[in-house]
Every structure is written in C-alpha cells, then in structure tokens.
Amino acid sequence: xxxxxxxxxxxxxxxxxxxxxxxxxxxxxxxxxxxxxxxxxxxxxxxxxxxxxxxxxxxxxxxxxxxxxxxxxxxxxxxxxxxxxxxxxxxxxxxxxxxxxxxxxxxxxxxxxxxxxxxxxxxxxxxxxxxxxxxxxxxxxxxxxxxxxxxxxxxxxxxxxxxxxxxxxxxxxxxxxxxxxxxxxxxxxxxxxxxxxxxxxxxxxxxxxxxxxxxxxxxxxxxxxxxxxxxxxxxxxxxxxxxxxx
Amino acid sequence: xxxxxxxxxxxxxxxxxxxxxxxxxxxxxxxxxxxxxxxxxxxxxxxxxxxxxxxxxxxxxxxxxxxxxxxxxxxxxxxxxxxxxxxxxxxxxxxxxxxxxxxxxxxxxxxxxxxxxxxxxxxxxxxxxxxxxxxxxxxxxxxxxxxxxxxxxxxxxxxxxxxxxxxxxxxxxxxxxxxxxxxxxxxxxxxxxxxxxxxxxxxxxxxxxxxxxxxxxxxxxxxxxxxxxxxxxxxxxxxxxxxxxxxxxxxxxxxxx
Amino acid sequence: xxxxxxxxxxxxxxxxxxxxxxxxxxxxxxxxxxxxxxxxxxxxxxxxxxxxxxxxxxxxxxxxxxxxxxxxxxxxxxxxxxxxxxxxxxxxxxxxxxxxxxxxxxxxxxxxxxxxxxxxxxxxxxxxxxxxxxxxxxxxxxxxxxxxxxxxxxxxxxxxxxxxxxxxxxxxxxxxxxxxxxxxxxxxxxxxxxxxxxxxxxxxxxxxxxxxxxxxxxxxxxxxxxxxxxxxxxxxxxxxxxxxxxxxxxxxxxxxxxxxxxxxxxxxxxxxxxxxx
Numbered sequence: 001x002x003x004x005x006x007x008x009x010x011x012x013x014x015x016x017x018x019x020x021x022x023x024x025x026x027x028x029x030x031x032x033x034x035x036x037x038x039x040x041x042x043x044x045x046x047x048x049x050x051x052x053x054x055x056x057x058x059x060x061x062x063x064x065x066x067x068x069x070x071x072x073x074x075x076x077x078x079x080x081x082x083x084x085x086x087x088x089x090x091x092x093x094x095x096x097x098x099x100x101x102x103x104x105x106x107x108x109x110x111x112x113x114x115x116x117x118x119x120x121x122x123x124x125x126x127x128x129x130x131x132x133x134x135x136x137x138x139x140x141x142x143x144x145x146x147x148x149x150x151x152x153x154x155x156x157x158x159x160x161x162x163x164x165x166x167x168x169x170x171x172x173x174x175x176x177x178x179x180x181x182x183x184x185x186x187x188x189x190x191x192x193x194x195x196x197x198x199x200x201x202x203x204x205x206x207x208x209x210x211x212x213x214x215x216x217x218x219x220x221x222x223x224x225x226x227x228x229x230x231x232x233x234x235x236x237x238x239x240x241x242x243x244x245x246x
Numbered sequence: 247x248x249x250x251x252x253x254x255x256x257x258x259x260x261x262x263x264x265x266x267x268x269x270x271x272x273x274x275x276x277x278x279x280x281x282x283x284x285x286x287x288x289x290x291x292x293x294x295x296x297x298x299x300x301x302x303x304x305x306x307x308x309x310x311x312x313x314x315x316x317x318x319x320x321x322x323x324x325x326x327x328x329x330x331x332x333x334x335x336x337x338x339x340x341x342x343x344x345x346x347x348x349x350x351x352x353x354x355x356x357x358x359x360x361x362x363x364x365x366x367x368x369x370x371x372x373x374x375x376x377x378x379x380x381x382x383x384x385x386x387x388x389x390x391x392x393x394x395x396x397x398x399x400x401x402x403x404x405x406x407x408x409x410x411x412x413x414x415x416x417x418x419x420x421x422x423x424x425x426x427x428x429x430x431x432x433x434x435x436x437x438x439x440x441x442x443x444x445x446x447x448x449x450x451x452x453x454x455x456x457x458x459x460x461x462x463x464x465x466x467x468x469x470x471x472x473x474x475x476x477x478x479x480x481x482x483x484x485x486x487x488x489x490x491x492x493x494x495x496x497x498x499x500x501x502x503x
Numbered sequence: 504x505x506x507x508x509x510x511x512x513x514x515x516x517x518x519x520x521x522x523x524x525x526x527x528x529x530x531x532x533x534x535x536x537x538x539x540x541x542x543x544x545x546x547x548x549x550x551x552x553x554x555x556x557x558x559x560x561x562x563x564x565x566x567x568x569x570x571x572x573x574x575x576x577x578x579x580x581x582x583x584x585x586x587x588x589x590x591x592x593x594x595x596x597x598x599x600x601x602x603x604x605x606x607x608x609x610x611x612x613x614x615x616x617x618x619x620x621x622x623x624x625x626x627x628x629x630x631x632x633x634x635x636x637x638x639x640x641x642x643x644x645x646x647x648x649x650x651x652x653x654x655x656x657x658x659x660x661x662x663x664x665x666x667x668x669x670x671x672x673x674x675x676x677x678x679x680x681x682x683x684x685x686x687x688x689x690x691x692x693x694x695x696x697x698x699x700x701x702x703x704x705x706x707x708x709x710x711x712x713x714x715x716x717x718x719x720x721x722x723x724x725x726x727x728x729x730x731x732x733x734x735x736x737x738x739x740x741x742x743x744x745x746x747x748x749x750x751x752x753x754x755x756x757x758x759x760x761x762x763x764x765x766x767x768x769x770x771x772x773x774x775x776x777x778x779x780x
Contacts, residue, residue, distance in 0.1 A: 019542055027544065086577050095583050131308055132345035132404075136359040136411060137335030146362055150349045178571045187663070188540040188569070191533035194665035195688035195749050201668035235349055236391045 009198075016199070020189040021210050028185030029214070035103060035171040035181060040164060042107035047114025054115070055122050056140065065115070072112035077173050080105040085177045102174035110167050117163060121155040122148060154233050161226040165219045172215075186211040257319070259284050259415050259446045265304050265314035267297070274300045275311065276470035282415070282448060287441040289457040290450045292467040293493065298450040299342075301467070302417045305448075306337045318414065335363050338408030338416040342423050344400040346392040346407070352379060353388040356407045364411070371410075378406035382436050398429030402436055409440075416440070418449040454497060458482060466490050524563045526585035526720065528554055529570035529578065533663065536684050536744040537590035540569065541753045549684075549744040550588040552756075552775070553607065554710070556736055556768045557727030572639070576600045582713040586720060590682070592641045592706040602716050604724040606707030612642050613686035615671060615679040616699045624700025627678040633657040635667035635676040641706050642680040671696065682706075687746045731768075739772035743779040755779045 054065045072080070085101035088094040096104070125148050133143035175184035190207035193199045260282040267275040274297040282288060290298045303309040305316055307323060307330050316323040323333050347355050357375035360366040366374070379385045382402040392400055401421055408416060418437065422430040434456050441447055441460045451457065457464055458478050465475040466487075474487045485491045530538045530551060538548030546567050558565045568584065579587040580600035592610070593603045614634075616622045628634060628649060636643035638660045646658045659676050661667040667679045668689050681689070683701060690698050712720050731737040743752060755778030763771040 023542065023544075082574070086574060089581050089583060090577070093581075095581075126345075128341060128343055128345035129347060132339075132341060132347065134331075135306060135308060135334055135337075135339035135341075136407070137331045137333075137363040138359075139331050142362055146358065147347055147349075154349065176571055176573055178569060178574070180569065184569075184571075187533055189542075191663065191665055192535060192539050192541065192749070194668060195535045195685075195692045197692050197748055197750070200693045201665045201672060201689065204663075204665045204669055236394055 020207055024182055024185045028182035031179055031181040032171050036168050038103050039106040039110050039167060043110030043114045046111030047118050050115035051118035051122055054119050069112045072109045077170055078176055081177055098177045098179045102179050113163055117156050117159045121152040124155050125151045157230045161223050164222050168218055257284050261317040263315045266312045267300055267304055268312055274470055278472055282446055284446055285444045286462045287447045287460055288463045288465055289461040290465045290467055296467045297470045298467050299419050302419050302450055306334050306339055335411055336414045338413035340404055340408055340418045340421050342420040344404045346400050346404055348392050351389050351391050352403045355403055356410050359411045374410055378410045382406045396429060397425045398432045401433045405436055416445055416447045420450050422453055526565050528565045528567045528586045528588050529575050529584040530589045531572040531575055532569045534590055535688050535749055547756050549740055550590055552740055554588045555763060556731055559766055559768050560730055561723045561727050579711055580714055587711040590708055591711060593709045601711040602714055603709035603711050604721050606709055607728045608708040610682045610706045612645055612680050612702045612704050613683040613698045614700050615686050615696050618695055618697050622699055627699055628656050629654055631655050632677040633659055635659045635661060635670055635679040637661055637664045684745050734769055736768055736772040739776035743775035747779045752779045
C-alpha cells in the first residue's frame with residue numbers, strides 16, 4: 001500500500017517536472033534563443049565597426065565611440081531596457097513591442113562590450129603586420145580586410161565566448177517587460193505550482209533548478225560550439241592568447 | 247599601375263634629396279641625400295640609432311619625412327598627388343622581423359600581394375608565387391605556416407613575397423639582425439644571387455662580408471647624416487673620415503677578419 | 504450611380520459591424536486565484552473570467568496578455584494595452600497613472616503562519632516578529648504602516664509571493680501577509696500553514712485603463728460588473744475561484760469554457776461553480 005502511494009506520488013511529481021520543463025522549452029526557449037542570437041549578431045556588427053573606428057578613425061570619431069562605450073556599459077541592463085520600452089513610450093509616444101525593446105537595449109550593450117573585445121584583438125595584432133601589408137602596396141582598407149581582420153577575429157574568440165555566455169543569461173532580464181522567455185515561463189510555472197495541493201511553494205526551488213540546468217546546458221553548448229570553431233580556425237604553430245573558458 | 251618598367255641599365259631608380267625626420271626631440275635624419283642607379287647594390291652601415299632604418303622607411307613612406315624629396319624613377323614619391331600604394335607596390339621591403347602574415351601559409355603570403363594589389367587571378371598568382379618560392383629555395387615549404395618555419399626560412403619567404411611584386415627597388419632593413427647565426431647564411435645567399443641578377447638593392451646591415459663582396463657602394467651614416475660613401479675596396483682599405491675608421495676598427499674587432 | 508454608392512455604404516456598415524472591437528487586457532498572471540497560467544497556457548483566474556464575461560455581455564472581444572507587475576501600470580497608463588485586470592488595489596498613487604473602474608472586489612489581508620508556531624493575529628505582527636510580504640503590495644504597505652507607528656515588527660520583502668511562503672515554511676520568517684484569496688490558496692496547498700487571522704483593510708480592486716479613458720471603457724466595465732452581479736454570475740465565479748483546489752478549477756474551466764465561447768455567460772459561471780467544488 002505504502003509503496004504504491006509513494007510510486008504514484010513519485011510519478012506525479014516527475015511528470016509535473018517534465019511538464020514544466022517542456023513548457024519552458026516550448027514556450028520560453030524560442031524567445032531566449034532569438035533574443036540571444038539577435039543581440040549577439042547586432043552587437044557583433046556594432047562592435048566591429050566601433051572597434052575599427054576606435055583604432056583607425058579620426059579623433060572626433062574615436063571620441064564618439066568612447067562615449068558610446070561608457071554609456072552602454074555603465075547603465076544597468078534593466079534600466080536600459082526600461083528606457084527603450086517605457087521611456088520612449090512615455091516621452092515620445094514611440095511604442096516598441098517588448099521583444100524589440102529588449103533586443104535593442106541588449107544589442108547596444110553587447111555592442112559596447114564586444115567593441116572592447118575586438119579593439120583589444122586588433123591592437124594585439126602586431127604592428128608589423130600592418131606595415132608589411134602597406135609595404136606591399138595595400139591600402140588601409142585592404143590591409144584591414146585581408147591581414148588584420150582575420151587575425152583579430154581569431155584572437156577575439158576566447159573573450160567572445162565569455163560575452164556569449166554572459167548575454168545568454170542577461171536575456172532573462174527581458175522577463176521584466178513581459179517578454180515570454182525561459183525565466184518568465186518558469187515564473188508562470190512555479191507561481192501556479194505554489195498553490196497546487198500536493199506541491200506548494202517549495203516547488204519554486206525545483207522549477208528554478210530546472211531553469212538553471214537549462215541555462216547551464218545552453219551555455220555549455222554555446223561554449224562547446226565556439227571551442228569547435230576555435231579548433232577549426234587554429235593556425236598551426238600559432239598559439240591563441242588564452243583558451244576558451246568553460 | 248605599371249608593371250616592371252623596362253628602362254635601360256644605368257638609369258637613376260632612386261633619388262633622395264635632403265631628407266629630414268624628427269621623432270619627438272630626436273632629429274634622426276638631418277638632411278640625407280643619395281641616389282641609386284638601376285642594378286646597383288648599396289649597403290648602409292653605421293652605429294645604431296643613426297637613422298639607417300628611418301632612411302629606408304622614409305623612402306617608401308612607411309615613415310613620412312618632415313621635409314625633403316624622394317623620387318622613384320621619374321615619379322616623385324613625396325608629392326601628395328602620387329598614389330602611395332602604387333609606389334609601394336614597386337618597392338619591395340624586407341623587414342628585420344620578417345613580418346610574414348601569420349594567418350597565411352608561405353604560398354599565400356607570397357601570392358596575396360599580386361592577387362589583392364595587382365589583381366592577378368588566383369592561378370596566375372599561385373604559379374608566380376611558386377616560382378618565387380623556388381627562387382629562394384623554399385618551394386617545398388609552400389604549405390607551411392610562418393610559425394612552423396625557422397627564422398631564416400621566414401625571411402626568405404618574405405623576400406619571395408617582396409619579389410612577387412616585381413619591384414624596381416628592394417629595401418632591406420637589417421634583414422639578418424634577428425636571425426640566429428647559423429641561419430644568416432641562407433638569407434645572405436639569396437640576397438647575393440638577387441644582386442647578381444641585377445636587382446636594385448639598398449641594404450641596411452651589419453654583415454660586412456656581404457657588403458664587401460656584393461655591394462657597389464658602402465654608405466656610412468652617423469648622427470643622421472651620410473658621413474662617407476664609396477666603393478667597398480676603397481672604403482674598407484682607405485676610409486677618409488676619422489669616425490669611419492673608428493667604426494670600422496670596432497667592427498673588425500667584433501667580426502674578426 | 505446612386506444605387507452603387509448606397510450599396511457600398513450598406514456593405515460597409517455590415518463589414519464594420521461584423522468586426523467586433525478587440526481590446527487588449529494586461530494581467531500579471533502569476534497570482535492565483537485571481538490570474539494565472541495553467542499548464543496548457545490558458546490564462547485563467549477570477550479577474551480574467553470576470554473580464555471575459557463582461558466582454559461577452561457588452562459585445563466586444565478581448566485579448567489577454569501576460570504582463571509583468573512592474574510595468575503594468577505604466578503601460579496601461581500610456582495606452583500600450585487597453586485594460587488592466589490584475590488584482591490591483593485602487594490607490595491614490597496608482598490613480599496618478601491610470602483611471603480605475605468602480606471596485607469589483609473587496610479584499611482583506613490575511614496572515615499566514617506555521618501551524619505549529621502557536622502565533623495568533625496579534626503575536627504574528629508584533630514582539631519582534633518577522634513578516635514576509637511581496638514588494639509593492641498593500642500587505643507590505645500595511646506592515647510598513649505598523650512599523651511607522653512604532654510597533655516592533657520587521658518587514659521582509661520578496662519579489663514574488665511564493666518565495667515568502669518558502670521562507671515561512673523554513674522558519675526564516677514568522678508570518679506572511681497577503682491578500683486573503685492568495686493566502687487561502689497557499690493554506691490549501693500547504694499542510695504546514697494556516698491562516699491565523701484576517702485584517703480588515705477593505706481594499707478595493709479595480710480594473711484600470713489609460714488616463715482619461717480614451718476608449719470609454721470604464722462605463723462598459725462598471726455596467727458589466729453590475730450585470731454579472733444581477734445575473735448571479737459574479738457569485739458563482741467567487742464560489743469557483745475562492746478557496747478551492749486549483750486543479751479542480753482548471754479542469755472546470757476547460758470543461759466550461761465552451762459555454763462562454765458560445766455566449767452563455769450564466770451557464771458558464773454555474774458550471775464553473777459546480778465543478779470546482
């Protein structure tokens with residue numbers, strides 16, 4: 001008698017966990033992934049442009065980039081998201097969908113961090129490379145494109161992996177403006193479970209644990225992918241500065 | 247941009263007139279003038295910091311001189327209207343630290359110039375690159391990356407890289423100074439054969455043996471000026487200036503002979 | 504020519520009337536029994552079903568969206584969403600951002616304690632007791648009021664209600680203060696907890712719309728609530744949602760929603776009440 005009751009309870013609990021997990025994956029994961037990829041790509045474009053502007057650009061241009069960097073690294077993420085979501089709405093009647101507000105805010109921020117990474121990478125490429133390229137008769141742009149960029153890109157990979165892990169977790173902040181991503185979905189699950197007889201508030205922790213595991217797996221997968229990329233691009237004999245962190 | 251200009255031997259390929267260059271407080275070049283005819287090989291010697299490298303860099307404008315003029319053939323390099331990239335494509339530069347493109351293998355290093363600067367098609371450029379690598383004796387290392395090559399091999403590849411552009415003039419900035427002694431020979435060998443083939447070469451070096459055997463003229467620089475210049479046999483046996491004699495005696499101490 | 508114009512005009516009229524007006528309703532669906540999401544993603548709750556019933560009666564459509572409590576007043580206030588239905592107590596502060604309907608629910612605060620703690624309503628709120636509450640709720644405000652009056656009680660705030668309940672069970676806090684229905688739901692779900700008392704705060708919940716009520720919705724909402732009360736629908740929904748087992752309510756909803764979709768408000772409410780109890 002006792003064991004069958006235990007078994008019943010056990011299966012009920014397992015299936016509930018499984019159900020919540022499924023909900024998180026089906027409802028929450030798409031937005032999390034979309035946000036992450038979207039912001040990373042936009043941030044990449046922004047970051048690369050700004051990095052080059054800072055290394056090769058004119059004084060006023062460099063100054064502008066510096067301001068951009070300071071601003072978007074200095075403001076807390078939630079504040080930034082709220083500025084685009086609520087601030088624009090209140091002050092200028094520009095109503096952006098929540099997903100878009102989050103995407104823009106996070107992309108601008110990531111761009112600032114990524115520009116730092118790329119700038120460091122570009123500056124790590126030895127000066128002699130540019131000199132040799134120009135001595136051959138390459139213009140600045142050609143030299144950047146064929147000589148500096150490929151090397152800077154490889155040098156960027158390890159720190160860039162860190163940025164990727166970081167922004168993946170940052171997307172959960174978008175839940176504050178009701179973007180239905182992983183964290184928000186988890187919240188819906190555990191607030192409900194808290195009042196289901198047989199479960200209760202303690203289940204909040206179970207759900208949050210599942211959520212944490214999902215983020216862990218995503219981060220690990222992302223890093224593994226980048227490590228693979230690093231291996232493929234490795235130049236024989238040329239050691240990259242530092243390995244990609246887990 | 248022109249291909250290798252076929253002017254007759256004896257033409258003045260390089261003319262440098264009253265170059266000045268200051269780095270901060272340091273007046274490195276104080277009015278240097280010289281010229282080179284086609285096919286000549288000249289070696290610049292002198293104590294460190296006297297502007298020898300600076301002279302080379304001012305010729306192809308890797309450093310921009312403060313004043314003075316430079317001509318390549320009949321084109322004035324220092325004139326702002328001239329396209330500096332076109333000029334540089336006709337001057338080969340070999341660096342002390344090789345500066346091979348680390349992300350490209352030897353073959354790609356040599357052919358990227360012709361491909362991207364002279365817009366050669368890949369097949370033609372590859373063929374050309376292999377020929378140049380052959381010329382410096384490294385055809386078998388075409389697939390190797392710079393990090394896999396010894397210093398001497400890297401420098402030879404960098405010479406091939408410069409040669410692939412069919413330059414009118416080659417500048418060598420202390421090409422063997424960063425090499426282990428046993429690797430110097432293979433590079434000098436290449437340079438000697440180049441000189442014999444009639445390439446116009448301006449070499450900054452400490453290698454007196456090379457200077458003696460192959461150069462048409464030695465140029466001694468000190469304190470930002472050309473102190474003395476002359477054909478090697480005169481220069482080494484009967485230097486005119488006091489400072490030249492001092493310098494030469496020190497060198498003989500170091501290198502023996 | 505004239506006939507053509509007339510025909511177009513008539514067709515146009517039909518076309519326009521064929522499309523019922525749709526309003527978006529924002530709700531922080533993390534607060535059973537007023538609003539929550541079930542495992543299939545359906546959004547249920549007392550507030551939401553009241554809204555749905557009103558919509559049927561008044562002839563408009565609604566689109567319910569899950570919203571975050573933090574920005575719900577801001578966004579409704581500027582009209583990004585049309586209506587807010589989220590167990591919101593009418594306060595002066597909130598009146599600055601939004602316009603409220605007439606009260607549709609009167610709530611009190613209940614105090615949850617551990618069954619074995621031996622506390623009562625007085626001891627749970629004094630003598631150095633640590634009381635948990637969700638940030639920016641009227642419950643938190645109540646405790647803060649006690650503190651301001653010099654009563655020896657400590658307020659521990661949480662971003663989400665379930666976290667406070669966890670701490671109560673663990674013994675990190677002595678009591679949790681929350682609106683009565685939510686407290687009841689917790690007491691039902693947790694064996695170790697019980698309600699030691701109710702504080703009559705007479706808070707009123709209201710639906711809210713953008714400042715100035717640009718769509719003229721408040722009249723419709725107020726009238727709608729009145730009708731629901733007259734029809735007995737209101738009481739049935741109360742019976743369905745307050746103090747019942749959440750899984751039963753969810754099952755009841757799934758079984759009954761067809762009736763509402765067909766336009767039958769009264770039967771829907773009856774069915775909900777019957778099946779939930």
